Amino acid sequence: MLLAACAIFFINFTASGYANEFYSAAAQAGSVSWKAFLWVSLDSGNAITVDKPPAAIWLMALSVRIFGLNSFAILLPEALMGVATTYLLYATVRRYWGNWAGIVTGFIFMLTPVVALMFRFNNPDALPVLLMTGATHALLRSLEYANHPSGNRKRTWWMVLAGALVGFGFLTKQLQVLLVLPGFALAFLLASPTDMVRRILDSLAAILP
CATH class of the missing domain: 1.20.120 (Four Helix Bundle (Hemerythrin (Met), subunit A))
Structure with missing residues (x-):
């Protein structure tokens, strides 16, 4: 199930390029300025902030600090969160209703079209x-x-x-x-x-x- 989740969320996941460039710009700014990171500024000069709270952009900014500015670094946190959510959903259902119920739930989740889109794009x-x-x-x-x-x-x-x-x-x-x-x-x-x-x-x- 987790291998299938990795395939769905990771294969060719950089096809979107920088995806939402508005948030990608904020991630790039946060990767070069801790002040921009804290306030999720759109630019490293901290002229203006983005229109969303910071948590999702913090993850992208940290990824860009590690891997540099590229589509992989921008979208990696999203794909990882997709796999983590699939496992957490499986573990929750499995605990109360058994292993096969958890597996079926995980597959239904990851095969839902909006889920595949959500975890391969950098909207928050x-x-x-x-x-x-x-x-x-x-x-x-x-x-x-x-x-x-x-x-x-x-x-x-x-x-x-x-x-x-x-x-x-x-x-x-x-x-x-x-x-x-x-x-x-x-x-x-x-x-x-x-x-x-x-x-x-x-x-x-x-x-x-």
Whole structure:
């Protein structure tokens, strides 16, 4: 499954060239100026910033710092995130519904046309999908622990991780990543194996990051 994911996301993935040149320019600027990197400036002189939060462009800028300015460096983070999301989705489904369910889910995901496009282009959509998938995994893991002190601590830390991933997603696509929060809140408040007070406290802990 992962070999198929690598084939889908990597084979001829530089065919788009610099893809969205607006974000590629910001990645190039961030690769030569840490100030431009921090503020995702469109140019290394920091005359103007781009119209998106910084997280997705940070990854591209770091890749360009390592590999130089080229199509491979610009699009490498996107393809890697595609493979990582496929695996994380597989691992999440496999944990609760078995290996074949996870494999089928992974293939359905990677063979969805918009997914193949999203993870082979440098618009800032790949990272939020990876982060929301990770947050979903963390939320489901938090529901596994029984209501005792050790289980409560582990549950809280998984909820904190879920909140941190959603928060980092806000640095990628702002309010778009918050679309999952109502579902997260409902699932946790209904299914958490503890009393309502503890459920609310864990939910508040997830908000803190």
